[in-house]
Amino acid sequence: MSMLIWYEGYGRIIEARIREYVIKRWRRAWKLALIEGMKPDWRDFYLELNQ
Template structure:
């Protein structure tokens, strides 16, 4: 993963569970923050810590635009997007973080 990359990601509480969409320039760090549940937040409240989907962008403007569009999508469309590449909702964090 490049330092000049930006990421739009989707976290889930479990298969078919609560979804959270975010954007970051450091996917590993950001997902680790969600997983640690250190601060009171949406992800802590709903147990959303499983990285089930992400996209990579070279420009922050494109990543932010994509995040905003995904947040407006119907839930069924988001689930279809996740299941296209990750049908079993496997947690991708260990794979990208090397843990």
Template sequence: MPHFVYIMASRPGGALYMGRTRNLRMRVEAHRSGLSAHTAKYKIKTLVWFEAHDDFETSLRRERLLKRWRRAWKDALITQANPHWQDMTHAIP
């Protein structure tokens, strides 16, 4: 089972949340249900970017790297894969 690193957003250019999980569908639903205080507070409900990794260590390193990136770099990463910042839940394998 793959490990996912993902970014959710409130709107284009809005608040972001970055995380990692083994079950991306379930985690996105948890965010949308308000089970995460940060995503509930800032109304972060749209999955705008994700990538799959084969193992825990790789996903952990990637998440830590991306969290250190400047906001403009994160926005560019999202825009490159998803120019209109539309929900990508349908693309989860």
């Protein structure tokens, strides 16, 4: 099962790709802190977007 728990929007694809590259190099703890800062309860965004 997959969940959408975090996202960021960008106006240009190159900005999104750069951000993706940067985040992929982060430590796991930093990624978890990013997610928990936006969604501390870890609810699935997909369910909210499809209402």
